[in-house]
Amino acid sequence: MGEVRVLLVDDHPVVRAGLRAMLTGFDGISIAAEASDGRAALHELARLAALGGMPDVVLMDLQMGEGMDGVTATAEIRKLHPAPPVLILTTYDTDADILAAVEAGASGYMLKDAPPEQLRQAVLQAAAGGTALAPRAAALLMDRISNPGTSLTPREVQLLELLATGLSNRAIARQVFISEATVKTHLVHIYGKLGVDNRTAAIAAATQRRIIRPPGARG
Amino acid sequence: MGEVRVLLVDDHPVVRAGLRAMLTGFDGISIAAEASDGRAALHELARLAALGGMPDVVLMDLQMGEGMDGVTATAEIRKLHPAPPVLILTTYDTDADILAAVEAGASGYMLKDAPPEQLRQAVLQAAAGGTALAPRAAALLMDRISNPGTSLTPREVQLLELLATGLSNRAIARQVFISEATVKTHLVHIYGKLGVDNRTAAIAAATQRRIIRPPGARG
DNA sequence: CCCGCAGTCAACCTTTTGGTTGATCCCGTC
DNA sequence: GACGGGATCAACCAAAAGGTTGACTGCGGG
Numbered sequence A, B: 001m002g003e004v005r006v007l008l009v010d011d012h013p014v015v016r017a018g019l020r021a022m023l024t025g026f027d028g029i030s031i032a033a034e035a036s037d038g039r040a041a042l043h044e045l046a047r048l049a050a051l052g053g054m055p056d057v058v059l060m061d062l063q064m065g066e067g068m069d070g071v072t073a074t075a076e077i078r079k080l081h082p083a084p085p086v087l088i089l090t091t092y093d094t095d096a097d098i099l100a101a102v103e104a105g106a107s108g109y110m111l112k113d114a115p116p117e118q119l120r121q122a123v124l125q126a127a128a129g130g131t132a133l134a135p136r137a138a139a140l141l142m143d144r145i146s147n148p149g150t151s152l153t154p155r156e157v158q159l160l161e162l163l164a165t166g167l168s169n170r171a172i173a174r175q176v177f178i179s180e181a182t183v184k185t186h187l188v189h190i191y192g193k194l195g196v197d198n199r200t201a202a203i204a205a206a207t208q209r210r211i212i213r214p215p216g217a218r219g
Numbered sequence C: 001c002c003c004g005c006a007g008t009c010a011a012c013c014t015t016t017t018g019g020t021t022g023a024t025c026c027c028g029t030c
Numbered sequence D: 001g002a003c004g005g006g007a008t009c010a011a012c013c014a015a016a017a018g019g020t021t022g023a024c025t026g027c028g029g030g
Helices: A013-024 A038-050 A070-079 A095-104 A116-127 A135-146 A154-164 A169-176 A180-194 A199-208 B013-024 B038-050 B070-078 B095-104 B116-127 B135-146 B154-164 B169-176 B180-194 B199-208
Strands: A004-009 A029-035 A057-060 A086-090 A108-111 B004-009 B029-035 B057-060 B086-090 B108-111
Touching: A004 A013, A004 A038, A004 A116, A013 A029, A013 A116, A013 B013, A013 B116, A029 A038, A029 A116, A038 A057, A038 A070, A057 A070, A057 A116, A070 A086, A070 A095, A086 A095, A086 A116, A095 A108, A095 A135, A108 A116, A116 B013, A154 A169, A154 A180, A154 A199, A154 B199, A169 A180, A180 A199, A199 B154, A199 B199, B004 B013, B004 B038, B004 B116, B013 B029, B013 B116, B029 B038, B029 B116, B038 B057, B038 B070, B057 B070, B057 B116, B070 B086, B070 B095, B086 B095, B086 B116, B095 B108, B095 B135, B095 B154, B108 B116, B154 B169, B154 B180, B154 B199, B169 B180, B180 B199
Parallel strands: A004 A029, A004 A057, A057 A086, A086 A108, B004 B029, B004 B057, B057 B086, B086 B108
Antiparallel strands: none
């Protein structure tokens, strides 16, 4: 039957070379095109569509040094008409990454340290319209539906962001026009929800869970 | 002959495949062996030594999911007798990573998003006993020797990293086996050099200037 | 051989944070 | 119309962090 044609999206030439070598080594899988960021991926898809054939699956990295990130690109791709399934292939398996990817409409979530055979299975599965999840991704989603979970309120997230810029309680208070007492109250709530007991740990935890962006944005 | 024989050390099969494909595609470079972490790399070196030939260069990732990390492995390799040069190939270019690598005795520091040709040059250079540095790494080291006073010392960077994980002064003190008083002294120096006056601002500043990786950036 | 600097530590004091209790207000929902 | 949660604030105390001064060590360069 037909070959499964893959669009590779990753900003590292080394990783693209690895995936190319690995995937083309499998029977029934070929590389349709490659892109180094989300924007380029969309261009490639437009080009391929014009040439008559969408790829059967997009293999997408989440962390892109510059340009459009993987989550945004995935969401954009889902809007296309012959929308190819997007299989996320990334380095990290944090809650926020997994959740963001699934929310964006990814068909799967695999890790770069997965053995080649698992990767092959995942690509074929996604191309066939199925789902492929790394063990931890699957576990997280199961846990999520059984456990709604305590999440931060928008206000708390806002204060957390200011916190991460290095502002004192007083400075934060002035910034958002509330009293220092209120800032402290919010922080106590935040610490409780994040399971920490000081501001630096809160920043670390919130950054890790991608609740806030790292201070001094980078890919 | 004159082939440059490389030992690949990276925990990701995909990346190893990429490097293998890329490097073997170059004339004069071949893969002697591969390892998925520092410990395995040392085993491979012992095995290769027994078989009569150390590799001409070790291409080492810094962030290893599990097992011995790249810095430790690099330091260990330097203790060997026919010690092959170690070329670091990693994702991040923060001061902390660069300094740690250089201190451990690395012969070069390259980033994974480097174009293939640059990578080839770096491998050949390292194998020939030379040095290969990514622009930012080179700039950092130049800056260090021209104005040592204004930049952070390795010790200060180390404490900064612990700070960013959310540890208290006491916890940091215990972690590095010094007194809390000393931690405070270091922090005061750090604040002065970064132009801030509290720990969260220090984390923000240090992250922004890429002195440390963002809190929670996992290996 | 001396100097400077990184690194170590102590004592002391001020400011900031962390943690608690309790209260008011508003806005949805049951 | 009662209930609960989010947001707001105050007062208070304990703990941690910030800042200063001063001192000792070890090491490399002039």
